[in-house]
Structure formats: C-alpha cells, structure tokens
Amino acid sequence: MCIFNYQSGSRDNSPVFKRRSFIKTLIAFPLGLILASSTLSWANPPTSEVNTTGLAVTDDTVTVGILHSVTGTMAISETGSVQAEKLAIDQINAMGGVLGRKIEYIQEDGASDWPTFAEKSKKLLVNDKVAAVFGCWTSASRKAVLPVFEQYNGMLYYPTFYEGLEQSPNVIYTGQEATQQIIAGIDWVVKEKGAKTFYLLGSDYIWPRTSNKIARKHIEKLGLKVVGEEYYPLGHTQFNSVINKIKLKKPDVIYAIVVGGSNVAFYKQLKAAGIDLTKEKPLLLTISVTEDEILGIGGENIEGAYAAMKYFQSLDNPNNQAFVQAFKDKWGKDIVIGDVTQAAYLGPWLWKAAVEKAGSFDIDKIRAASPGIELTTAPEGYVRIHENHHLWSKTRVGLAQRDGQYKVVYESEELIEPNPFPVGYQ
Amino acid sequence: MFEEYSMAELTDILFMQGFAGLILFSVLVLMALGLAIIFGQMGVINMAHGEFMILGAYTTYLTSHIFETYLPALFDGYFFVAMALAFLVCFALGVLVEWGMIRFLFKRPLDTLLATWGLSLILQQSYRTVFGAREVGVTLPEWMMGSYAMTETIEVPINGIFVMVLTLFIASGVYFLMFRSLWGKQVRAVVQNRPMAGAVGIDTGKVDRYTFGIGCGIAGIAGSAFTMIGSTGPTSGQLYIVDTFLVVVFGGAQSLIGTIASAFTISQSQSTLEFFLSGSMAKVITLLIVVGILMLRPQGLFALKIRQ
Numbered sequence: 001m002c003i004f005n006y007q008s009g010s011r012d013n014s015p016v017f018k019r020r021s022f023i024k025t026l027i028a029f030p031l032g033l034i035l036a037s038s039t040l041s042w043a044n045p046p047t048s049e050v051n052t053t054g055l056a057v058t059d060d061t062v063t064v065g066i067l068h069s070v071t072g073t074m075a076i077s078e079t080g081s082v083q084a085e086k087l088a089i090d091q092i093n094a095m096g097g098v099l100g101r102k103i104e105y106i107q108e109d110g111a112s113d114w115p116t117f118a119e120k121s122k123k124l125l126v127n128d129k130v131a132a133v134f135g136c137w138t139s140a141s142r143k144a145v146l147p148v149f150e151q152y153n154g155m156l157y158y159p160t161f162y163e164g165l166e167q168s169p170n171v172i173y174t175g176q177e178a179t180q181q182i183i184a185g186i187d188w189v190v191k192e193k194g195a196k197t198f199y200l201l202g203s204d205y206i207w208p209r210t211s212n213k214i215a216r217k218h219i220e221k222l223g224l225k226v227v228g229e230e231y232y233p234l235g236h237t238q239f240n241s242v243i244n245k246i247k248l249k250k251p252d253v254i255y256a257i258v259v260g261g262s263n264v265a266f267y268k269q270l271k272a273a274g275i276d277l278t279k280e281k282p283l284l285l286t287i288s289v290t291e292d293e294i295l296g297i298g299g300e301n302i303e304g305a306y307a308a309m310k311y312f313q314s315l316d317n318p319n320n321q322a323f324v325q326a327f328k329d330k331w332g333k334d335i336v337i338g339d340v341t342q343a344a345y346l347g348p349w350l351w352k353a354a355v356e357k358a359g360s361f362d363i364d365k366i367r368a369a370s371p372g373i374e375l376t377t378a379p380e381g382y383v384r385i386h387e388n389h390h391l392w393s394k395t396r397v398g399l400a401q402r403d404g405q406y407k408v409v410y411e412s413e414e415l416i417e418p419n420p421f422p423v424g425y426q
Numbered sequence: 427m428f429e430e431y432s433m434a435e436l437t438d439i440l441f442m443q444g445f446a447g448l449i450l451f452s453v454l455v456l457m458a459l460g461l462a463i464i465f466g467q468m469g470v471i472n473m474a475h476g477e478f479m480i481l482g483a484y485t486t487y488l489t490s491h492i493f494e495t496y497l498p499a500l501f502d503g504y505f506f507v508a509m510a511l512a513f514l515v516c517f518a519l520g521v522l523v524e525w526g527m528i529r530f531l532f533k534r535p536l537d538t539l540l541a542t543w544g545l546s547l548i549l550q551q552s553y554r555t556v557f558g559a560r561e562v563g564v565t566l567p568e569w570m571m572g573s574y575a576m577t578e579t580i581e582v583p584i585n586g587i588f589v590m591v592l593t594l595f596i597a598s599g600v601y602f603l604m605f606r607s608l609w610g611k612q613v614r615a616v617v618q619n620r621p622m623a624g625a626v627g628i629d630t631g632k633v634d635r636y637t638f639g640i641g642c643g644i645a646g647i648a649g650s651a652f653t654m655i656g657s658t659g660p661t662s663g664q665l666y667i668v669d670t671f672l673v674v675v676f677g678g679a680q681s682l683i684g685t686i687a688s689a690f691t692i693s694q695s696q697s698t699l700e701f702f703l704s705g706s707m708a709k710v711i712t713l714l715i716v717v718g719i720l721m722l723r724p725q726g727l728f729a730l731k732i733r734q
C-alpha cells in the first residue's frame with residue numbers, strides 16, 4: 001500500500017498524521033461496505049482501530065518483514081531461519097491470519113554484510129512500514145540494526161542463541177541467552193559425568209569469549225578446574241596443535257564453542273587424531289553445533305559429543321512431531337532442523353499472540369502486551385516471554401548420533417529464567 | 427608450564443607437535459602450488475583460486491554419492507577416482523576461463539585481479555544455487571579417518587600422512603613438468619621473454635591456456651584432499667585464500683622452491699607458536715614475522731634472477 005508512503009521523520013509530524021488517518025478512514029469506509037456485501041464478516045476489527053501508527057495494515061492483510069542473509073557466508077546458517085519463518089506465516093494464514101488479516105511478507109537479503117542489514121531494516125521500517133521484522137542471525141547484524149529499530153520504533157524477533165548483555169524495547173529474543181544455555185549444561189556434566197577439569201575452546205569473537213567467561217566463572221564457583229582456554233581466528237582450519245595440548249592436559253571435558261567452517265575442520269581432525277568421543281573421556285560438550293552444522297561435519301565425525309541447547313529435532317512431544325512433519329512437507333524430507341530454526345519459528349507465533357492480546361498492531365501496544373505471553377504450541381514445549389524480552393525455556397542436553405541427530409539425554413526440570421545481565425559472571 | 431609432566435610424555439608431545447607442523451606444511455604447499463604456478467608463470471593473480479578448490483571438493487562429494495549408490499563395493503577406493511575427476515573438472519574450467527576471460531586481460535595484469543574476484547563471486551553463488559547454501563558432508567572411507575598408534579601416546583592421523591604423501595607426489599610431478607619436460611621448457615621460455623618465445627615457434631597462447639588449466643587442476647586436487655580436514659560449502663574457499671596468498675607472496679612470486687620454503691617457515695612458526703601461545707596470538711605473531719621479512723626483502727624469500 002504505497003499510497004500512504006511518505007518520508008521518514010513524519011512520525012511526530014501530527015498534521016500529516018491526521019490527514020493520513022482521515023484519508024485512510026475515507027478509503028476504509030467504502031472498502032468496508034464492499035467487504036460486507038461480499039461474504040466476509042464484520043468480525044475483523046476496523047483497521048483504524050488496530051493500526052493507529054500508519055503500519056502496512058489493510059482490512060485484510062498485514063505486511064511483515066523477513067531479514068536474513070540468503071547470500072554470502074552466513075547463508076549457510078540463516079537459510080533454516082527463513083524457512084521456519086515462512087512456514088509459521090503459512091500456518092498462521094491457514095488458520096485465518098492475525099486479527100482476521102492475512103500475513104504478507106517482504107523478504108530482504110542482508111547478504112552477510114552488517115551495513116546492508118542496517119540499510120535493509122530501514123527500508124522495511126520506513127518505506128514498507130512493516131508491522132514486525134523476523135530476522136538477523138549474528139550478533140553483529142543485530143547490533144547493526146538495533147539503532148534503526150529504536151529510532152523508527154520497529155519490532156524485531158531475533159532467533160539466535162547469543163551472549164546476552166543486551167535488552168532492547170524493540171527486540172524480542174526468541175533464542176536463549178548465554179547463561180540459560182551454559183549453566184544447565186555444565187551442572188549436568190558435573191553431576192552426571194563427574195567432570196572435574198575443563199578445557200575451554202572457541203572461535204575468536206564476542207559470543208564464544210563471553211560464553212566461556214560465564215562457563216569459567218561457573219566452573220570455578222563449583223570448585224572445579226579450568227586447565228586451558230583458547231581462541232582461534234574465525235575460519236581457522238588447522239587444529240592439530242590444540243589437539244596435542246588437549247592430549248597433554250587430559251581434561252575431563254572439552255568445552256567447545258567453535259563456529260562456522262572451523263567446526264568441520266575441528267571435529268574431523270579430532271577424530272583423525274585418535275580422540276574417540278564415544279569413549280566419554282575426554283567428553284566433549286558444545287553449545288555451537290546444531291543438527292544444521294552436523295550436516296557439514298558428518299555424523300560419523302561427531303558421534304558421541306554432547307550439546308547443550310533448548311531444542312533438538314528429535315524432541316519427543318506432539319508439538320514437535322507436527323512441526324517436524326510440516327517442515328519436511330514444505331521444505332523436503334532430507335532437511336534437518338536445528339535450535340535456531342525452531343527459535344525462528346517461534347517469532348511469528350509470539351508476534352501473533354502479542355497482537356491478539358493487545359488487540360492492535362501498534363508497536364507500543366505489542367511491547368506492553370508481550371511480557372507474560374505464553375506459547376503452549378511451541379515445538380520445544382512451553383515458552384513464556386519474560387519482562388526482559390527473552391524467553392523462559394528449558395535447556396536440554398543431546399548426545400550426537402551417527403545419523404546426524406541428537407538423542408536427548410537430559411532436560412532441565414523447570415523453565416530457566418533468562419538473565420541477560422548475570423551478576424557475578426562478568 | 428611443563429613441570430607436572432614426565433620426560434617421556436614431553437618427548438611424545440614434541441614428536442606429535444613436529445608432525446602437526448609437517449601436516450600443516452603439506453597442506454600449505456598443496457594449497458599454494460596451483461596459485462604459484464599461475465602467478466609465477468603468467469603474472470595473473472587468480473582470486474578465484476579458493477573457488478576452484480571448492481569445485482574439487484564438490485566433485486569429490488558427487489563422486490562419493492555415485493560410488494555409494496552404484497558401486498558400494500569399491501567405496502574404499504573412490505577417493506583416488508574423485509581426485510582425478512577433480513583435476514579434470516577444474517582443468518577444464520580453468521582452460522575455459524583462460525580462453526573466455528584471462529587472455530583478453532594479459533596487457534592489464536591488475537584487471538585480472540578484479541576479473542577473477544568477480545569470477546569467484548559468480549562461482550560462489552552458482553555453488554549456492556546448485557548445492558544449496560548449507561555445507562555438505564563428504565563421507566570418507568573408514569580407513570582414511572582413523573589414526574595409527576605408534577606407541578601408547580603417539581598417534582599419527584592417517585589423513586595427515588595421506589596429505590603429506592599426496593603433496594610430495596604433486597610437488598615432484600610439478601617439478602618434473604616444469605624442469606624436465608619440453609612443455610616446462612616452453613613455459614619457462616615464455617616467462618623469460620614472451621616475444622622471443624613466440625618468434626622461435628612456441629604457441630604462447632596455448633602455453634598460457636594449459637598453464638592456467640594445470641594451476642586450476644592442482645587447486646582442484648587440493649580441494650578434493652581437504653574434504654578430509656575441512657568444510658565443503660559455497661564460501662569455504664575463502665577460508666584458504668588468505669593463507670595461500672601469504673605463502674606465495676612470502677616465498678617470492680616466481681619461484682616454486684620459494685613457495686615450498688615459505689610454506690615450511692610459516693607452518694613451523696605457526697604450529698610452534700600455537701603450542702606455546704593461544705591460536706589467535708600465534709597467527710598475529712606469524713603475520714608480524716612475515717610482514718617484517720617482506721619489509722627487508724620485498725621480492726620474497728626467493729626471487730628468480732632474470733635479465734631485465
């Protein structure tokens with residue numbers, strides 16, 4: 001609907017504003033008559049009521065944005081999120097949409113380039129007036145779009161597990177923040193496997209470093225020992241030296257947060273060096289390898305490793321079975337679903353719930369309505385939005401199998417409270 | 427840092443660390459040979475080198491699938507077929523690229539940089555379209571993935587030995603081709619004096635085409651071998667390109683011996699430093715050493731002496 005398309009900055013320009021809604025009412029009136037005369041009902045609340053800030057909402061559609069990298073390095077990871085968001089939107093539309101309006105989406109490509117993310121998010125918010133954006137994957141891309149979302153008051157649903165230390169009124173974080181993922185995993189490995197010594201390893205950027213910092217604090221708090229901590233540049237492909245060091249130090253647990261292409265090199269070389277993960281000493285615990293990454297690594301190379309995250313494709317509950325089936329029906333039977341893909345799937349559903357609770361598409365009303373929203377239909381089970389815009393969720397530990405799936409060996413009893421600013425861990 | 431370990435443990439680790447350095451050395455040589463041939467003999471900087479490597483990796487991936495489906499009995503040996511195919515496919519694409527693009531840019535060497543960079547982007551997006559954005563897993567025969575235990579603690583990765591043997595084989599092949607064959611003589615003649623080489627009846631265009639093709643073909647073999655140690659995805663080639671250029675430039679652009687010497691220096695300092703420092707610091711210091719030496723010897727470690 002580009003007739004309502006004016007320049008940025010008109011948010012506080014009230015005369016234009018009034019004129020706009022006046023025009024809109026004028027248009028909406030005859031439109032409503034037409035709709036009434038066709039079989040559509042009057043049950044849909046009128047657009048002027050549910051949309052007072054000029055978002056792209058009409059009497060029968062609402063437009064949202066999808067902003068991920070489908071080209072460039074990050075396309076490997078972000079493809080799954082795009083697929084999940086489209087599936088959720090399709091399913092919501094099949095159920096009748098949101099407030100009686102079908103969801104339409106505009107997809108933009110961030111092209112693995114952070115300034116492009118910022119530019120595209122501005123385009124979505126200012127030109128397209130989208131009612132919500134589902135997108136971003138890396139923390140760098142999220143940090144790049146954050147000022148844009150705060151300036152133009154948009155709402156971003158961000159799917160990736162990440163390092164925490166952030167809380168924005170304009171972002172709902174549907175993945176886990178670091179403490180949720182790390183602490184439960186370490187507690188489990190200490191209690192169940194009797195681990196005493198840890199070797200921390202990661203790719204060299206903010207997420208692995210922050211996460212290992214939290215892990216180290218927690219390990220030391222438990223009175224146990226970190227025998228080594230190391231970082232390798234992103235894209236590093238030679239891990240023989242560090243594997244030798246691990247052999248020398250003989251830790252009980254290798255705590256690995258290696259990402260991207262390095263992952264493949266790391267696990268292949270670990271296996272080639274004779275470290276058999278199925279023997280459980282040393283045991284490997286990771287928070288960065290989902291089923292998506294195993295596709296590239298190969299199940300036979302990572303068999304026996306443990307991963308701590310909130311979702312595995314093999315989770316045994318009716319929600320998840322339906323989700324996996326629908327996902328495969330839409331995107332092909334060989335596809336795998338990782339933690340982030342599931343978190344991306346939650347985005348549109350959480351937004352729908354917030355809109356319906358608020359009875360409005362207005363960003364401010366959605367923000368006010370969001371805390372406390374529950375989703376009982378989530379594939380991972382039950383989730384609830386916390387006041388800090390993160391999700392209460394359970395943490396699970398999975399054991400990597402030869403076929404590339406995880407077998408769930410542990411699930412936290414309670415939902416774990418998100419705590420993006422953990423005191424005593426920084 | 428070593429007081430808590432016994433002498434025997436330390437010797438074992440020293441041995442394994444030395445071996446890790448040798449593996450890294452072989453990997454670097456294998457990566458750089460193809461680029462060194464093209465850069466050294468033609469003066470063309472092939473920015474798409476990494477993408478040719480990944481083409482080799484994808485060829486291996488497809489071959490493994492064909493063997494798994496149609497010839498499961500021969501699966502243990504598929505890797506050799508895959509490497510040969512990788513060479514052929516990359517050689518063919520290399521010849522095509524030279525014919526369609528590079529030969530028009532000979533007078534403008536800097537433009538080849540831009541053109542081959544463009545080519546690398548085109549190839550990346552083609553891989554993404556054909557094979558999907560996600561990484562693919564190449565299944566390897568079981569015998570290639572284990573390790574050979576020499577003693578209780580010394581374990582030698584079999585794929586490491588494989589890469590070392592392969593590198594030796596390819597490097598001596600290249601040596602033979604360049605310095606012991608008629609074709610090599612022609613290549614060297616063209617490098618030293620193109621007009622005169624043409625005047626004595628050497629088809630310089632053909633020499634260039636096959637030089638480029640062979641360089642790309644070797645990149646393909648390298649890519650195929652690296653499915654054992656690295657990832658196979660549309661942009662995986664980017665992981666290797668920086669190290670490759672580092673080796674070639676540091677070694678001296680026109681010298682194959684220089685490439686080998688430089689790979690040796692870089693790999694040994696890298697793996698020694700990695701052992702005593704963390705990975706990122708090791709990289710930083712290695713790069714500083716390289717920069718320092720290049721400031722003193724801008725032509726690289728070895729430079730070909732030719733009359734200007």
